[in-house]
Amino acid sequence: MADKTQKPTPDGGVSTENEVTQPLGLPRWVSAILPIVLLVLVLGVFAFTSPLASIQSQSGEPLPDVTITHTTLPSDETVVLHVTNNGPDSVTIAQVLVDEAYWNFQVEGAGGDQTLAPMESAQIVIPYHWNPGWDLNVALVLSDGATFENTIVAPSQAPGFSLSLLWTLAVIGLFVGVIPVALGMLWFPYIKTMSDRWLHAVLLFAAGVLGFLAFDAGFEAFELAQRVPGAYEGNLLVVFGILGALTLVQAISAWRKGRVAAGDSRASSGLWIAYLVAVGIGLHNLAEGLAIGSSFALGRVSLGAFLVIGFMLHNVTEGPAVVAPVARGERPSFRHFAALGVIAGSPVILGGWIGSLAYSPTIGAFFLAIGVGAILQVNWEIAGMVRDAGGRVASATNLLAFLLGLGVMYVTDLFVVL
């Protein structure tokens, strides 16, 4: 605060100079710490004297809340339910029903008993000879008689961990992620010869593609959030992921702009934006990989040629989006192109591995949300890029290009049914 002149504030008052001296002449850090110390004291008093005990006995009990997050079928004679206790109290799983019949079971991972502490997760292992393709309804009966049920639709055996599965997922990732993006990037020489107007249209087309992906992944994230155990607040987790990624990437971008203002030439190139776009698309493709991998983990895979072709068509449009920002100025070295392609495409493989090995709706929803946030920031960046180059973002050509981007994604999305 070097500025010492007094400015009139809007309400007509006058801002006073900051009080530098502390009361009682205490050092500054004491006034920072004091509220925290007092808070700890009050909490301690509350915990030890429990002044609400009398109210507690009249206000009833919180309801039990148990979520079956997902089920796995390691063999055709075993059903495993992954359960989490979301409620504030412990719950005891007294019985398990399979297709409306009491069935034997074991609870694993709950410390040897059938009681789950708040926020505790466990696996319920049921020896049941299920039949592939025939829906299976399972229900937990708690000690107070409350039931929580889940239907396993068209069960099929999960493949389990193996190197061949990792290899399979890598090959699938290569085909649905890396190769299409690389092919799309081959449009670069052609994009280079375009006039400004058309280049901007291509950039806005890319923005349309990304915008569609943001909605696509956003809906998916909220859908997945429904399966996140209540205590983790699935929907808010998604919101946090979106806003967190958006602000984080935007902060990096703002830092770059500061560097440009300070005269760092490298930071001013379109390459920077190209990398941002690649990161955004990479995050999206990570989520795409998660979807593929988790469908493996859940034994829900129907990876026909049609699905792979659909993904390829869908992802080939991501290539020009990555390279359009570097169409002006100096052509980046081949290294950069390779790096851009890898950043944008290869996360499909990584996502596939994560999805198949450590599937959980919580992780899936969070990754999807991060992808959405990153994509939104990239669109922000693209708009800035067009404006800086003297173009008008909302020109007729650009709007139509944006719309075309949305349309192309919608149509190719029809081919991808996972």
Next chain:
Amino acid sequence: MPSIDYSSAADVTERLEQQLVESLTGDTSVSRRTVLGGLGVAGSAAVGLGSSRASASSDHDDEDEHGNFGAVGEYRDLDFDPHEFLTAFNTGESGQDNVPQQVYEEDGQTVREFEFTAVDTTITIAPGVEFQAWAYNGQVPGPTIRAVEGDLIRVKFTNLGRHAHTIHPHLKNLNPRMDGIPQNGPGVLDTGESFTYEWIAQPAGTHFYHCHSLPLKEHIHRGLYGTIIVDPDPERVRENPRDYVNYPGPITDDMRTRFVEEAKSRNHEYAENDAVNEMVMVMNSFDTNFDGGNEVYAANTRAFAYGIGSTDGTGNWTAGETKRPIQIDKNERQRVYLSNATEFDLINSFHTHSQFFDYYDHGTTLTPTRKTVDTIMQTQAQRGIIELDYSDHEPGLYMFHAHQSEFAELGWMSFFEVI
């Protein structure tokens, strides 16, 4: 004047059938059961629509005026014929080709030996609708076994299915090893395992057998059930008439003679039995979408199998007609061995139009347990004998069906054609 004219009867059947198939394939919202896991879709696509229904003599076309849903097609899968099943009795001496059997004496006792296998198969339950079934000797209902009171029934059972199975008979069985439950004798038989069950055929009556593996609901409703008919022995009836009647009063010689006559008419080894037209019906149902409720009901597995086809009114059907009434001779006594295998519903029922009948619950008595009724109900595994007499009726079509209207409209709807 027939009691119901042919073309409108045909239309009713067809319309109900159309509704059923449509509800199964999810085209309309006619019922609460419209969601189906794609089972019927492929099937109904495979069944060509449109049939050449020759129009029988018709007085009015009410159904047509209110719109007709159009034809639904025929049963294409001819592996199982409900019309043949009706009268297919396996006695050891004769029976179905898919049930290896023999009869022989052993220690002065008649032994009727059958070879049973449990297999996983696909059956057709409505035109174009397939159902993954578990079946004894590949058929649902399983083969009807017929023996005489006191015989030894020997069943060499081999399980060829994915799941473990058993055979549990509803007979008076003195040896727990032979009860066919997981806890006794060989327990459940895993894939590839065999066991020979031996049961004494007792008491006389019509009985039920089924798989008793767990989960019970699944093993029964997937098709592992059938009928065991135990014919009364007239000689034993003559000596112990009280075992066959629920009657405390004095038994006169006249009554004794009547009971013996009745026993002879029930016993397939006596000529008196030839004068009776006997039919086996197992009321069953199928949950195709795993919601714990049935989408298809039938007598003997196939929805509307005994519905009306194209007939000239004298019992002649168009070639290739798979849905047609049961043709009966009005001068023959009619007997139905009825049992209920329906899962998920508390009861099923049997109702005849324009007709009253005598009912013998479990078939264990020679006098009716219900006299002159036109509707009876059975819970699962309950069974009984129905005796019908159409000698006074004019020729024509007479409906019989479940009088849970819902079941009737979902397939358990049939006709006798009296000629």
